[in-house]
Amino acid sequence: MIPARSALECGGLTPPPEQASESEQGVVEPPHSRRFARHFIWEPKMLENVFAILASTPQKLQRELRDFSPREMKKRPAPGKWSVQEILAHLADVERVGMRDRVEAIVTQERPALDPFDQEKRAVEMHYDRIEPRKSLASLTRQRRANVKWLRELGPVQLRRVGVHKKVGEVSALEFLYEWAFHDLGHLKQILEVKRYALYPQMGNMQKFYQFGQ
Numbered sequence: 001m002i003p004a005r006s007a008l009e010c011g012g013l014t015p016p017p018e019q020a021s022e023s024e025q026g027v028v029e030p031p032h033s034r035r036f037a038r039h040f041i042w043e044p045k046m047l048e049n050v051f052a053i054l055a056s057t058p059q060k061l062q063r064e065l066r067d068f069s070p071r072e073m074k075k076r077p078a079p080g081k082w083s084v085q086e087i088l089a090h091l092a093d094v095e096r097v098g099m100r101d102r103v104e105a106i107v108t109q110e111r112p113a114l115d116p117f118d119q120e121k122r123a124v125e126m127h128y129d130r131i132e133p134r135k136s137l138a139s140l141t142r143q144r145r146a147n148v149k150w151l152r153e154l155g156p157v158q159l160r161r162v163g164v165h166k167k168v169g170e171v172s173a174l175e176f177l178y179e180w181a182f183h184d185l186g187h188l189k190q191i192l193e194v195k196r197y198a199l200y201p202q203m204g205n206m207q208k209f210y211q212f213g214q
């Protein structure tokens with residue numbers, strides 16, 4: 001079963017249950033106290049965890065994809081789902097336009113408007129399916145190193161600044177960092193699922209223990 005597409009998914013990535021519908025996280029203004037708490041929670045340990053995730057993603061991808069053949073990179077796990085090649089192109093692409101540029105706008109401009117991003121449209125326009133996976137991974141690795149270094153230099157005052165996303169409303173730089181790491185792990189999980197599903201056809205009767213499969 002392929003879940004219905006929403007702006008919260010990239011390449012068939014399933015959103016977590018609490019984000020199942022876009023309307024649930026619409027532009028409704030939360031109560032003042034929640035807004036205050038939202039912007040002023042400061043968890044150095046959790047933030048350190050976010051940096052650790054961000055810093056380790058390129059190596060994790062490298063490790064998981066070491067033995068992938070070009071054919072495996074190009075294979076779509078199901079119709080409408082991205083291939084590993086497309087996932088890597090997406091990660092390298094959004095590293096700047098989806099992530100760095102937006103956080104930079106939030107910390108340097110006064111309540112900048114953040115434009116929604118049509119992931120699927122961009123994948124087609126930028127020909128994600130034609131970009132060499134190793135090039136994407138090298139690009140992500142290079143950008144990520146610079147970005148983590150830059151992000152670590154941001155202080156609490158900068159991280160509390162906000163931008164206004166046209167679809168979901170106010171977002172602080174700090175919240176953006178959490179989403180950045182969340183996005184990384186989502187795509188890592190997606191790649192692990194591609195590897196996992198590739199084992200399925202060889203499982204014989206043991207397939208009966210699992211609901212999915214074609």
Ligand code: NI
Nearest residue numbers: 009010090183
């Ligand atoms: Ni994505």
